Amino acid sequence: MTDLRLEEVSVGSLENVGLDVGAGEVVCLSGPSGSGKSRLLRAVADLEPHQGRVFLGDTEQASVPAHHWRKQVMLVPADSQWWFDEVGAHFPEACRQQVPEALGFAPEVMHWTISRLSSGERQRLALWRALALEPSALLLDEPTANLDHDLSLAVEEWLLAEIRTRQMPVLWVAHDRAQIQRVADRHLHIVGNTLEPIHGSD
Amino acid sequence: MEVIDLAWWKLALAALLIVALAGVSLYARLGVTRSLLVAAARTGIQLALIGLVLEALFASAELYWIALLSLVMLLVAGREVMARQKRRLYGVWAFGVGTGAMFVSSFAVTILALTVIIGPSPWYTPQYAIPLLGMMLGNTMTGVALSLDRLNDSVWSQRAVIENRLMLGQSWREAMEGIRVEAMRSGMMPLINAMAAAGIVSLPGMMTGQILAGSPPAVAVKYQILVMLLITVGTGFGTLMAVSWGSRRLFDDRERLRLDRLIKTEH
Numbered sequence: 001m002t003d004l005r006l007e008e009v010s011v012g013s014l015e016n017v018g019l020d021v022g023a024g025e026v027v028c029l030s031g032p033s034g035s036g037k038s039r040l041l042r043a044v045a046d047l048e049p050h051q052g053r054v055f056l057g058d059t060e061q062a063s064v065p066a067h068h069w070r071k072q073v074m075l076v077p078a079d080s081q082w083w084f085d086e087v088g089a090h091f092p093e094a095c096r097q098q099v100p101e102a103l104g105f106a107p108e109v110m111h112w113t114i115s116r117l118s119s120g121e122r123q124r125l126a127l128w129r130a131l132a133l134e135p136s137a138l139l140l141d142e143p144t145a146n147l148d149h150d151l152s153l154a155v156e157e158w159l160l161a162e163i164r165t166r167q168m169p170v171l172w173v174a175h176d177r178a179q180i181q182r183v184a185d186r187h188l189h190i191v192g193n194t195l196e197p198i199h200g201s202d
Numbered sequence: 203m204e205v206i207d208l209a210w211w212k213l214a215l216a217a218l219l220i221v222a223l224a225g226v227s228l229y230a231r232l233g234v235t236r237s238l239l240v241a242a243a244r245t246g247i248q249l250a251l252i253g254l255v256l257e258a259l260f261a262s263a264e265l266y267w268i269a270l271l272s273l274v275m276l277l278v279a280g281r282e283v284m285a286r287q288k289r290r291l292y293g294v295w296a297f298g299v300g301t302g303a304m305f306v307s308s309f310a311v312t313i314l315a316l317t318v319i320i321g322p323s324p325w326y327t328p329q330y331a332i333p334l335l336g337m338m339l340g341n342t343m344t345g346v347a348l349s350l351d352r353l354n355d356s357v358w359s360q361r362a363v364i365e366n367r368l369m370l371g372q373s374w375r376e377a378m379e380g381i382r383v384e385a386m387r388s389g390m391m392p393l394i395n396a397m398a399a400a401g402i403v404s405l406p407g408m409m410t411g412q413i414l415a416g417s418p419p420a421v422a423v424k425y426q427i428l429v430m431l432l433i434t435v436g437t438g439f440g441t442l443m444a445v446s447w448g449s450r451r452l453f454d455d456r457e458r459l460r461l462d463r464l465i466k467t468e469h
Contacts, residue, residue, distance in 0.1 A: 045369060046456050066457040071371025081366035083380070133370060 002057035004044070004073065004137045004169035009052035011043040012036040015193045016052070021137075021169035026160070028180045029173045031190025037173045038078075041139040044171065045075040056137055074135035078142045080126030082114040087125060095132040102158035103128060104151065120146040124155060131162055138163070138170045144179065156183055205416045217242070259328045268326050272309075272335055279304055279343040285467070286347040289354040291451055292463045299447045300346050307440035308338040311432050319428065337408065337429055338436045341393065345437035346444045349389030353448050354464055356381045364459050374453040382445055389441035393434050400430060 006019040014036045021027045029037050043050035046066050054061040054073075061069055088096045088110035099105045103124045117125070123146045130138070143159065144152040160183060163170050174180050180187050188195040220242045228235040259267055280301030290296040312335045316325045325331075357364065360381065367377035400406055409426035413419055454460050 047365065047368060047458055049454075049456075049458070062456075065373075067368070067371050067373040070369060074371065075369045077366060077369065079362070081363040083360075083363045083367070130370065135371075 002136055002167075002169065003055075004171070005055040006044065007053045007055070009040070009043060009050060009054060011048060011050035012039045013193050014040055014190070014195075017195055019188070019195065021171060023167040023169055024164050025185045026163060026170045026172055026183050028184035028187045029171060029190065029195070030175055030180065030187065035190040037190060038141055041075055041141055041171060041173060044139055045070055045073055047075070071133065072136045073139065074130050074133065074137070075139040076126055076130045076141065076143060078123075078145055080122050080129075082117075082122065085113055086110070087112050087114060087117070090129055091132055095128075099125075100128060100158055102154050104154065118146075120148075120151065123147065124151075127155065127159065134166075136168060138168050138172075140170065140172045142173055142175070152179065153182075159183075205414075213246075217246070256328070256332065259332070263328055265324075265326050268328055268331055271332065275336065275339055276301065276305055276308075279339045283343055283347040283350065287351045287354060287467060289358055289464045289466050290350070291354070291448065292465050295451055295463070299451065300350060300444055303346055303440045303444035303447065304339060304342045306443060307436045307438075308335065308342050311436040311439075312338050315428070315432050334429070334432075337433060341433045342437045342440040344392065345389040345441045348392070349385045349441045349445050350448050352388040353381065353385035353445055354452075356384060357449075357452055357459075358461065358464060361459060361461055368457065368459065374449075374457045374459075377459075378449050382449060385445045385449075386441060389445070390434075390438060393437050397430055397434060400426075406430070 002023055003025075004021040006017050009017045009019075017040065019027070029040070031037050039048060042048040044054055046054075046061055046069055056069075056072055059072075061073075082090060084090055091110070096110050097107060099107055099109055105121075105124070109121075109125070123143065127140075127143055140159075144155055147155060156179065162168075172183060174183075187198045189198050190196075220238070224235045224239050227233075227238065255271065259271065280297050283300035283304070284290060284296045287296070291299060312331070313325075315334060316322065316331055320330055320334075322330045357378075364377045364381075368374070396404070396406075406426050406429075408429055409422045412422040412425065452460060452463060
C-alpha cells in the first residue's frame with residue numbers, strides 16, 4: 001500500500017500544505033482560479049521549485065531521479081500535448097492495440113493523425129496515455145473539463161474503477177460541485193494560502 | 203610569378219561602385235543605404251587595421267602575441283554569437299556556452315592541423331596559425347550561433363510539449379530529442395551545403411585568394427580541401443557542444459524546464 005504524503009509544502013501563495021492521500025483514495029482540490037491548484041500539482045510532480053517534502057510510501061521525492069519520480073507520481077494536465085503525427089506513437093508498444101471501452105473509441109484511433117482529434121478526444125486519450133504507463137499515484141488537473149455530461153460520467157466511472165483496482169492515491173482538481181460529490185473521498189478547498197476541508201453536502 | 207600589388211587609389215574605384223549602389227538604393231528607398239555604407243566602411247577599416255597587426259605579428263612571431271590576438275578573436279566571436287540569438291540564456295551563460303564551445307573545438311582543431319598536418323616550424327608560425335584560426339572561428343561562430351538560436355527559440359515555442367513529456371516520466375534528454383536534432387541540423391546545414399557545392403557552383407574564397415596571389419591551383423586546391431574538412435569538423439564539434447551544454451542549462455538538477463533562465467534579446 002502506498003500513500004502520497006505532503007509535508008509543509010510551500011509553492012506560490014500556498015504555504016505549509018500538509019496532506020496524506022491514502023492508497024485508492026481520491027482527494028478533490030477546488031479553489032478560485034489563480035489560487036494555486038495547478039501549481040500545487042506541479043510541485044507534487046516536482047515540475048516546479050518548491051519547499052517542503054513529498055513522499056510516495058517510503059520514497060522521498062528528492063531521493064530519486066526526477067524522471068523516476070514523475071513516472072510514479074504522474075500529472076495529467078488540463079491541456080494535453082501531442083508531438084508525433086500518429087496517436088499510437090505516443091503510447092507504449094504494449095498498449096497500441098487496445099483502448100478502454102469507457103473512453104468511447106474504436107481501436108483504430110491509434111492510427112489516427114493528431115490533427116483530427118477534438119479537444120475532448122485529446123483529453124480522454126491523455127488519461128489513457130498516463131494510465132498505460134502504470135503510475136503509482138495520479139495528479140489530475142480538471143480531467144473532464146472538455147467533455148459533455150454523459151462522457152464525463154463514463155470517464156469518471158472508468159477512472160474510479162482503475163483507481164480502486166490499482167490502489168493509487170489521487171489528487172483531483174475539479175470545480176464542478178456535482179462531480180466532486182460523485183468522485184471525492186475528501187474535498188479540500190483553497191482559502192487564501194491554506195487548504196480547508198469541506199464536509200458533507202455543503 | 204609576381205603578384206600585382208594593388209594601389210590604395212584603385213581600391214577607391216571599387217569603393218566608388220559601393221557609393222553608386224548606395225545612391226541607387228537611396229533613390230529607390232530600399233532602406234539598406236545606411237547599413238550598406240557602414241558595413242563597407244567597417245570592412246575597409248577593420249581589414250586595414252588587421253593588415254597592420256599581421257605585419258607586426260609576422261615580424262615578431264612571438265607566441266604570446268599570437269596567443270593574445272587569438273584570445274581577442276575568440277572573445278569577439280563569443281560576443282557575436284550572443285548578439286545573434288533572439289532568446290538567450292541569462293547571465294554569463296549566454297556568453298560562456300557559445301564561447302566555450304568555440305574555444306574547445308576551434309583551438310583543438312587548429313592546433314591539431316598545425317602540429318600534425320601542415321607542420322610549419324615552429325608550429326605557431328603566424329602566417330599559418332592566424333588565417334587558419336580565423337577561418338575556423340568564423341565558421342564555427344556561424345554554426346554555434348544558428349544552432350543556439352534555433353535551440354532556445356524551439357524550446358520557448360514548444361515548452362508545453364517538453365513539460366508534458368517530462369510529466370510522462372521522460373528524462374530531459376528524451377523530452378528534448380527532436381529539438382536537439384533540429385538545432386544541430388541548422389548549425390551544420392550551411393557547411394554541408396557548401397561542401398556539396400564547392401568547386402561546381404562556387405569557387406571558395408580562400409582558394410581564389412591563394413590563386414590570385416600566385417599559388418599553383420593544385421596547391422591551392424589541396425589547402426582548400428584541408429580547410430573545408432577542418433572547418434566542418436570544428437563547426438560540427440562546436441555545435442554539438444553548444445547544443446548539449448545549452449540544453450542542459452535549460453533544465454535544473456531536478457530536470458525541470460527552467461524558462462526563467464532564457465531572456466529575450468532586445469533589438
